[in-house]
Amino acid sequence: MAQLQAESFLLTNNLFYLEPLAAALIYNNLLYFITVIIIFSTGSVPGEAQIPFAAACAIFILKGAAYYYLVHHAHARVRATNEKQYFAIEQKYSILAVFIFAIDVYVLDIKYYFSFLSLNGNLPALLSLGGISLFFFYLVLLWLAARKNYGEIFSRRYSAKEFVINNIKLNLPIVLPWLIINFLADFLKILPLPLSRMLASSAWGETIVFLLFFLLLAVIFPALIKNLWNCQPLPAGPARTHMEEFCRQQNFKYSDIMLWPLYEGKMLTAGVMGLSKKYRYVLITPALLEALSPYEIEAVLAHEIGHIKKYHLQLYLLLFLGFGLVAGLVASPMLYLLLNSNVFYRIINFTGIDPEAALAFWGAAPMFIIMLVYFRYVFGFFMRNFERQADVAVFKALDDSTPLINSLEKISWLSGNIRDKPSWHHFGIGQRVDFLEKCSKDRSLISRHDRKVYGSLIFFVVLMVFSAVLIWKMPMELHEEANTKFAESVLLQRAKREPDKAVWQRLLGDLKQEAGQDAEALAAYEKSLALEPSNPETLNNIAWILITADDPEVLSSDRALDLARQAAALRPTAGYILDTLAAAFWANNMIDEALDTERTAMKIDPGNRPFYRRQMDFYLNNTWPADLNSWIKQK
Numbered sequence: 001m002a003q004l005q006a007e008s009f010l011l012t013n014n015l016f017y018l019e020p021l022a023a024a025l026i027y028n029n030l031l032y033f034i035t036v037i038i039i040f041s042t043g044s045v046p047g048e049a050q051i052p053f054a055a056a057c058a059i060f061i062l063k064g065a066a067y068y069y070l071v072h073h074a075h076a077r078v079r080a081t082n083e084k085q086y087f088a089i090e091q092k093y094s095i096l097a098v099f100i101f102a103i104d105v106y107v108l109d110i111k112y113y114f115s116f117l118s119l120n121g122n123l124p125a126l127l128s129l130g131g132i133s134l135f136f137f138y139l140v141l142l143w144l145a146a147r148k149n150y151g152e153i154f155s156r157r158y159s160a161k162e163f164v165i166n167n168i169k170l171n172l173p174i175v176l177p178w179l180i181i182n183f184l185a186d187f188l189k190i191l192p193l194p195l196s197r198m199l200a201s202s203a204w205g206e207t208i209v210f211l212l213f214f215l216l217l218a219v220i221f222p223a224l225i226k227n228l229w230n231c232q233p234l235p236a237g238p239a240r241t242h243m244e245e246f247c248r249q250q251n252f253k254y255s256d257i258m259l260w261p262l263y264e265g266k267m268l269t270a271g272v273m274g275l276s277k278k279y280r281y282v283l284i285t286p287a288l289l290e291a292l293s294p295y296e297i298e299a300v301l302a303h304e305i306g307h308i309k310k311y312h313l314q315l316y317l318l319l320f321l322g323f324g325l326v327a328g329l330v331a332s333p334m335l336y337l338l339l340n341s342n343v344f345y346r347i348i349n350f351t352g353i354d355p356e357a358a359l360a361f362w363g364a365a366p367m368f369i370i371m372l373v374y375f376r377y378v379f380g381f382f383m384r385n386f387e388r389q390a391d392v393a394v395f396k397a398l399d400d401s402t403p404l405i406n407s408l409e410k411i412s413w414l415s416g417n418i419r420d421k422p423s424w425h426h427f428g429i430g431q432r433v434d435f436l437e438k439c440s441k442d443r444s445l446i447s448r449h450d451r452k453v454y455g456s457l458i459f460f461v462v463l464m465v466f467s468a469v470l471i472w473k474m475p476m477e478l479h480e481e482a483n484t485k486f487a488e489s490v491l492l493q494r495a496k497r498e499p500d501k502a503v504w505q506r507l508l509g510d511l512k513q514e515a516g517q518d519a520e521a522l523a524a525y526e527k528s529l530a531l532e533p534s535n536p537e538t539l540n541n542i543a544w545i546l547i548t549a550d551d552p553e554v555l556s557s558d559r560a561l562d563l564a565r566q567a568a569a570l571r572p573t574a575g576y577i578l579d580t581l582a583a584a585f586w587a588n589n590m591i592d593e594a595l596d597t598e599r600t601a602m603k604i605d606p607g608n609r610p611f612y613r614r615q616m617d618f619y620l621n622n623t624w625p626a627d628l629n630s631w632i633k634q635k
Contacts, residue, residue, distance in 0.1 A: 027425055032094050033135075033174045034371055039102050040111070040131035042364040045118075049109040056108045067093075067100055067138060071145040083153055090146065097138035104134060106361045122190055125182035132175050136168065143167045154264040169228040177221065215275075218317060222274040223255075226281055231258035239289055239297070243282070246298050250397055252305045253277040260285045268411045272304040275313055291414060292407055299394050299403035306393025312386045315457065319379055322464050326378075327370050329467040378460075383425045385453050391432055392439055392446045401436040408433055502532035509541060518549035539567035540577045547587040557587035575605025579615060586619050594619050 049056065074089045104110040111127065114134075118127040147163045150156075158166065234240045234257045243257055255274070258281050262269065265286035274280030282304065284297075292300065307313070394404045412419040412429045419430045427435070439445045491511065495504035509524035525542045532538065546560035564584040567577050578601040585594035595616055602612045618624035 028091055029094065029171055030174055031371070031375060032098055033132075033171070035098055035368060036101055036132065036135045037175070037178060038364050038367045038371065039098075039105050040128065042367065045115045045127075046109050046112045049112045051108060053113075056113070060104070060108060063100060063103070064138070064141065067096065068141045068145060070096070071142050075145050075149050086146070086149055086153055090142070093142050094139070097135065097142065100138055101135050105131075110134065123183075123186045125179065125186045128182050129179060132179070136171075139167070139171070140164050154266060156264045166230075169230070172228055173221070173225050176224075215317075218313075219274070219276045220279055222279050222281055225273065226258055226283075229260065229262070231260050231281070231283060233257065234259050234284070239294075242294050243297060243301060246301055247282075247305070250302070250305050252301075252308065254280045254282055257282045257284070259283075259289075268414060270300050270304060272307060273313075280308075291410055293403075295403045296407040296410070299398065299401075299407050302394045302397035303390045303404065305397065306390035307386070309393065310386070310389050312390070315382070315386070318461075319382060322460065323371070323374050323379075325464050325467045326374055327367060329470055330366065330370050380425055382453075382456070382460075384423075384427050385449070385456070387426050388432070388435060388449060389453060391436060392449065394436075395439065395443065395446065401440050405433050405436055500531065502528040502535065502538070505531070506535070506538050506541070509538075513541065513545065516550075518545050518551055518554050521545055522549075522554055534566075534570060536567040536570040536574070536577060539563045539570070540580050543567065543584055544580050547583055557584065560584045561588050573604050575601040575608060575612070578604070579612065582615065582619070583624065586624055591619055 051059070071089070071093045074093065075086075111131070114127055114130040117130045118124045143164050144160055147158060147160060150163065151158065234243070240257060247254065254272075255278055259265070260269070260271070260283040262285055267285050268288045268291060270282070270284040270288055272280065272282055282301070284300075288300070289297070391404060392401075394401050408429050409419070419433075420428060422428050426432075435445075491504050491508040495501075495508065498504065505524045505528035509521045509528060512518075512521035512524055522542065522545050525538055525545070528538045529535070529542065540563075543560040543564040545554065546556045546563070549555055561581075561584040564577075564581040568574075568581045571577050578597050582594040582597035582601065585591070585597060598612045598616045598619075602609045605612075615624065
């Protein structure tokens with residue numbers, strides 16, 4: 001889960017205001033990529049594909065062609081000047097791309113076909129890169145179909161290559177931290193250094209490395225983002241001079257003031273990104289510079305400085321880490337309930353779906369719900385109230401909210417009179433203006449709002465600590481019971497698909513024997529023996545059950561001795577098989593033969609001499625079996 005926590009903290013770095021259409025696109029893209037990461041990260045690589053390769057390729061090609069046709073047809077119906085419809089299509093078909101990606105993972109088993117990328121499991125991050133690249137492939141189809149309309153709406157012509165590259169660079173900061181941390185974790189495991197291996201093999205070590213690198217990435221990543229987004233320093237002139245002077249008055253340190261060409265610079269937005277002063281950048285779009293007066297620009301800067309002075313960037317990182325804890329707290333119990341649900345296994349048996357594929361799908365479903373609820377209500381609550389805190393910073397900087405109110409009203413009018421339009425990540429413009437006017441009349445509202453925010457943060461932190469303790473204290477018995485039930489389902493499905501392979505029935509017998517279900521274990525072993533009569537492991541395991549079962553109807557010392565002799569004849573150099581033969585001799589009152597057999601076992605397996613010596617003592621004192629658990633572990 002740690003690797004899911006780094007998805008994209010950088011796109012929440014205090015945007016002053018985005019036009020609702022562009023804001024929805026950016027924040028929704030964040031959720032799309034997190035969803036894709038969850039889909040691809042949950043579940044292991046399947047051992048085999050459910051659909052033959054040729055059929056999977058045909059489905060993949062037809063699906064991609066159909067997707068491109070739908071997007072191209074949708075854009076062909078849009079009027080060139082209709083920006084709203086353009087972004088609506090972008091959102092609709094991005095969601096469709098997520099569903100198509102899910103089909104690739106859960107139905108076409110794309111992880112199976114991509115598994116070679118991980119270099120035999122040594123670099124799983126390469127597999128993750130392949131998965132996210134597949135989603136980008138669908139987005140590329142979307143962007144290619146949208147290019148012509150984009151050029152007409154935003155008055156900028158791009159070649160197909162330029163347009164695709166620009167869109168990739170816009171979205172890359174969302175997934176790059178996740179990929180970088182994945183690669184870091186992989187390199188820690190393969191580096192021939194004791195310290196790196198120790199950190200990689202311990203849960204606490206991996207967590208510490210992740211947190212340290214996460215913070216380092218948060219500090220230096222803005223320098224990369226400004227280049228990806230083609231931001232350029234604001235040219236020297238009155239606007240820059242005025243902004244620099246205001247920042248000096250507010251004792252605000254930064255690296256540079258950058259022009260942000262978001263959607264050809266036509267979006268009305270500004271922002272600040274970066275934890276460190278050395279890598280902190282003030283971003284502002286050309287459209288916002290043209291729309292606002294110098295005094296109104298000061299109000300916008302006051303808002304952004306308010307974010308920094310209230311430590312909102314650091315708190316956003318805390319909120320992203322909180323998502324991991326919430327997901328771990330809620331998803332794990334839901335997953336164990338699923339694995340212990342008879343309905344889940346009935347569906348698998350009825351449909352013939354591979355249990356691992358079903359687990360990957362239904363295991364990811366709770367994560368989707370948690371993500372939507374968390375970001376919509378928890379993260380959204382803090383985002384809205386952080387924005388309000390940044391708004392009221394104008395009173396400290398200018399002692400007057402009028403320029404900020406004027407800025408918001410201008411943005412509302414220029415964006416199509418969206419004053420009363422609600423937003424999950426910002427309060428609506430009308431709500432923000434109303435609160436600023438109330439604070440102008442009663443400044444005590446500012447401190448009351450601060451108390452509300454900090455009280456909520458304290459409650460959030462306490463809840464996260466409590467969640468972490470619950471996860472840490474979760475009983476291991478729940479894990480073992482759920483894992484056993486799921487393993488049984490997998491083996492039954494494998495045995496159903498390959499009824500001529502004895503290994504599945506033998507492994508099912510092992511599972512039942514470990515669970516203490518002797519009759520069921522014996523039935524599975526008998527099926528395995530019928531398919532493979534000369535397998536020493538199966539012969540040995542049946543013999544053991546026939547002399548150790550709690551159920552008297554299962555016990556059969558005569559047959560146990562016969563089977564144990566067959567197993568020992570087939571594999572005479574296996575100490576554990578000779579131990580079973582010795583037990584069979586003892587069960588048939590052949591004490592001398594049992595002792596001689598244990599002595600032979602000690603000679604060929606001297607490393608377990610103490611165990612065999614204890615077995616001999618038990619036979620001599622007629623107290624066997626007395627150490628079954630140790631024997632089972634030894635086996």
